[in-house]
Amino acid sequence: MPAHYDTGLMWFRRDLRAHDNAALYQALKSCRQVHCVFVFDRAILDPLPRRDRRVEFIRESLVELDATLRALSPQGQGGLIVLHEDAATAIPALAARLGAQAVFANRDDEKPALARDGEVARALSADGRTLHGFKDHVVFERDELLTQGGKPYTVFTPYKKSWLAKVDAFYLRAYPVETYAAALAPRPMPGGVPSLAELGFGTTNLSQLELPAGTAGGRKLFADFEARMARYDEARDFPAVRGPSYLGVHLRFGTLSIRELAAAGHARAQRGDAGASTWLSELIWRDFYMQVLANFPHVADETGWGGNFRPEYDRIAWEQGPQADALFQAWCEGRTGYPLVDAAMAQLLATGYMHNRLRMVVASFLSKDLGLDWRLGERFFALHLNDYELASNNGGWQWASSSGCDAQPYFRIFNPVSQSLKFDPEGRFILRYLPQLAGLKGDALHAPWTARPLDLAAAGVELGKDYPRPIVMHDEARDRTLARYAVVKKPAAVQY
Numbered sequence: 414m415p416a417h418y419d420t421g422l423m424w425f426r427r428d429l430r431a432h433d434n435a436a437l438y439q440a441l442k443s444c445r446q447v448h449c450v451f452v453f454d455r456a457i458l459d460p461l462p463r464r465d466r467r468v469e470f471i472r473e474s475l476v477e478l479d480a481t482l483r484a485l486s487p488q489g490q491g492g493l494i495v496l497h498e499d500a501a502t503a504i505p506a507l508a509a510r511l512g513a514q515a516v517f518a519n520r521d522d523e524k525p526a527l528a529r530d531g532e533v534a535r536a537l538s539a540d541g542r543t544l545h546g547f548k549d550h551v552v553f554e555r556d557e558l559l560t561q562g563g564k565p566y567t568v569f570t571p572y573k574k575s576w577l578a579k580v581d582a583f584y585l586r587a588y589p590v591e592t593y594a595a596a597l598a599p600r601p602m603p604g605g606v607p608s609l610a611e612l613g614f615g616t617t618n619l620s621q622l623e624l625p626a627g628t629a630g631g632r633k634l635f636a637d638f639e640a641r642m643a644r645y646d647e648a649r650d651f652p653a654v655r656g657p658s659y660l661g662v663h664l665r666f667g668t669l670s671i672r673e674l675a676a677a678g679h680a681r682a683q684r685g686d687a688g689a690s691t692w693l694s695e696l697i698w699r700d701f702y703m704q705v706l707a708n709f710p711h712v713a714d715e716t717g718w719g720g721n722f723r724p725e726y727d728r729i730a731w732e733q734g735p736q737a738d739a740l741f742q743a744w745c746e747g748r749t750g751y752p753l754v755d756a757a758m759a760q761l762l763a764t765g766y767m768h769n770r771l772r773m774v775v776a777s778f779l780s781k782d783l784g785l786d787w788r789l790g791e792r793f794f795a796l797h798l799n800d801y802e803l804a805s806n807n808g809g810w811q812w813a814s815s816s817g818c819d820a821q822p823y824f825r826i827f828n829p830v831s832q833s834l835k836f837d838p839e840g841r842f843i844l845r846y847l848p849q850l851a852g853l854k855g856d857a858l859h860a861p862w863t864a865r866p867l868d869l870a871a872a873g874v875e876l877g878k879d880y881p882r883p884i885v886m887h888d889e890a891r892d893r894t895l896a897r898y899a900v901v902k903k904p905a906a907v908q909y
């Protein structure tokens with residue numbers, strides 16, 4: 414518990430809510446007065462394309478957060494200070510200007526965030542101030558769950574068992590921020606959240622998606638999901654069905670608290686709700702990958718890009734050169750000739766969301782059908798996913814390419830046509846994004862190149878014109894992948 418301070422500064426980052434927020438609670442409890450700040454960090458924003466749904470989502474969530482902090486504060490004089498600077502230098506400067514003895518923030522184990530926080534902590538300390546960090550965006554972090562041998566878990570099933578054995582009301586209890594809200598300080602400078610244009614960004618199609626921002630938006634989505642949660646286990650694998658919660662982006666930016674979601678799932682799971690139990694497992698996967706990132710930092714480099722969890726996978730020679738570049742471009746643009754893959758990529762580009770089953774299918778397709786380095790896909794997802802989360806994205810890509818912990822054996826290769834027949838049997842999802850295939854029936858919709866020329870003509874589909882021919886044949890690609898991956902059978906220098 415931090416000492417008692419006169420003035421503190423609460424630094425919001427990926428925890429954009431005023432309720433059940435660990436750092437905000439600790440700041441209010443241990444300071445006479447607390448200022449609140451969010452920094453649109455130039456180090457993160459400057460390299461991004463000028464239209465990004467996440468920047469718009471964050472901005473809208475900040476408008477709500479600012480209003481909530483104002484409403485909670487004495488005489489409504491509080492609120493958020495919003496800066497558009499380099500956070501590593503802006504935070505120590507603001508702490509000095511406000512006379513804050515301590516800065517409070519929730520921990521973030523992504524490598525670039527750790528580097529930034531280290532820089533901020535050193536600058537504050539040189540000035541006689543302190544940075545306090547708190548666990549907030551996971552239920553269990555870092556080394557809180559270890560194997561009996563005292564090592565971090567690398568396999569999900571025993572990790573989940575241990576998670577469920579340890580979790581109790583204490584770990585899921587909300588931080589009662591409101592109790593100490595009287596410590597919210599009047600805003601010391603004129604406030605307001607900058608417009609997108611002031612931040613140098615344009616608007617996106619966010620307002621047309623069913624993705625309301627802020628805590629109110631997250632609660633609306635969760636209320637909708639609560640009514641469907643019992644069927645999650647049956648519905649979650651079918652992309653045409655409204656099966657999942659669509660809460661990823663709210664968990665990413667902390668507009669909802671992981672504790673409140675896990676508590677809801679856990680309570681229902683304990684009452685025997687199979688859908689809730691499966692959904693809780695997914696939240697545990699999230700914790701699992703966060704602790705993998707924290708305990709095995711080699712899975713990402715200094716800038717946050719992937720390194721094989723299993724070093725023997727470093728031996729794989731991925732396809733390179735102009736032909737490989739063209740294959741990658743076709744994958745990115747949804748022009749592979751495999752309708753399920755192409756519809757999935759179209760969903761990502763149009764909405765920033767991709768169904769979990771499809772993330773697995775397209776990731777397997779990139780690494781195992783196209784023979785391309787999974788890190789290319791990792792980066793593409795990072796740019797386009799609204800819910801992009803370094804730990805889960807890296808974990809998901811390594812799972813699909815078999816290079817990660819808890820690996821799929823490398824010879825388990827998703828067949829994009831069988832996946833399509835199984836999980837989108839009527840092609841309802843495919844046709845949402847590829848309406849030009851509407852005239853194709855049965856298997857032909859899942860593999861148009863197998864259709865008889867007469868049927869293609871009747872459907873008004875000319876391959877190569879209305880829809881691409883397949884850029885690889887799965888069976889041949891499978892053989893090439895088995896040969897490519899054979900190098901990992903040799904003993905590796907280091908084992909985890």
Ligand SMILES: Cc1cc2nc3c(=O)[nH]c(=O)nc-3n(C[C@H](O)[C@H](O)[C@H](O)COP(=O)(O)OP(=O)(O)OC[C@H]3O[C@@H](n4cnc5c(N)ncnc54)[C@H](O)[C@@H]3O)c2cc1C
Pocket residue numbers: 649657658659660661662664695696698699700702767768769770772773776794798800801802803805806807808809810813
């Ligand atoms: C290649 C690949 C990349 C992925 N990249 C990301 C990513 O960048 N960010 C991300 O949050 N998830 C990622 N996932 C996991 C999963 O696909 C998404 O969390 C999920 O599709 C989000 O939709 P939802 O909120 O409707 O999920 P729901 O099915 O409703 O699940 C609820 C929550 O549980 C968590 N969750 C679910 N599945 C997983 C999982 N397999 N691993 C970790 N957490 C999970 C998420 O926070 C999700 O919001 C990736 C999976 C793969 C295979």
